[in-house]
Amino acid sequence: QVQLVESGGGLVQPGGSLRLSCAAAGNIFYINSMGWYRQAPGKRREVVAVLGSGNSTDYSDSVKGRFTISRDNSKNTVYLQMNSARYEDTAVYYCNAEGTYYSGEDVGIFGVWGQGTQVTVSS
Numbered sequence: 001q002v003q004l005v006e007s008g009g010g011l012v013q014p015g016g017s018l019r020l021s022c023a024a025a026g027n028i029f030y031i032n033s034m035g036w037y038r039q040a041p042g043k044r045r046e047v048v049a050v051l052g053s054g055n056s057t058d059y060s061d062s063v064k065g066r067f068t069i070s071r072d073n074s075k076n077t078v079y080l081q082m083n084s085a086r087y088e089d090t091a092v093y094y095c096n097a098e099g100t101y102y103s104g105e106d107v108g109i110f111g112v113w114g115q116g117t118q119v120t121v122s123s
Contacts, residue, residue, distance in 0.1 A: 001101045002026035002110045009093060009117030016121075017083045022095030022114055024076040029107055031099035034071060034078035038091035038119075045094065051078060062088070085121045092116040 008020040024031060035050030049069035050058045057069055068081040078095065095114035100107055 001103060001108075002028055002097065002099075002112050004095045004097055004112055004114035006093070006095050006114040006117040009119045011120050011122060012082070012085045013123055014085060014087060014121055016085050017081070018085065018119060019082065020080040020093055020095075020117060020119070022078045022080075022097075024097050024112075027101045027103060028076060029100040029102045031073075031076060031097055033099070034095065034097045036069065036078070036080045037094045037096060038089075039094070039116075040088075040091040043091075048093070049080060082119070087121050089119060090121045091119060093119050 003025050004022055006020065006022045008018065012018045033050060033052040036048040037045050038048050039045040046060065048060050048063055049067055051069045051071050066084045069078065071078045094116045098111045101110045
């Protein structure tokens, strides 16, 4: 019913910047929250930043002051601006969205993940 498409990953030098995008498509009635998570090789998936209802934001301590999450409600798109990149930011970044979808006259709750986009910080 709802799908997420991520883009913007790639190679960035230490100290550099990168912007990730995640667009939600489908029978969306309302998106409650959108966020970014990441998983480095051999590690568990961890939260990076989440933007909830009322534009509340929550960041991992490791990215505070360097990353910024934002959202364009008209496009159902969330962005992650990554500045001052560090080697330890290297990971696959996943987008997540939670909300309500519609199907005919019915509504339901969704929680979906994107396919992931690789971010590599290297000189």
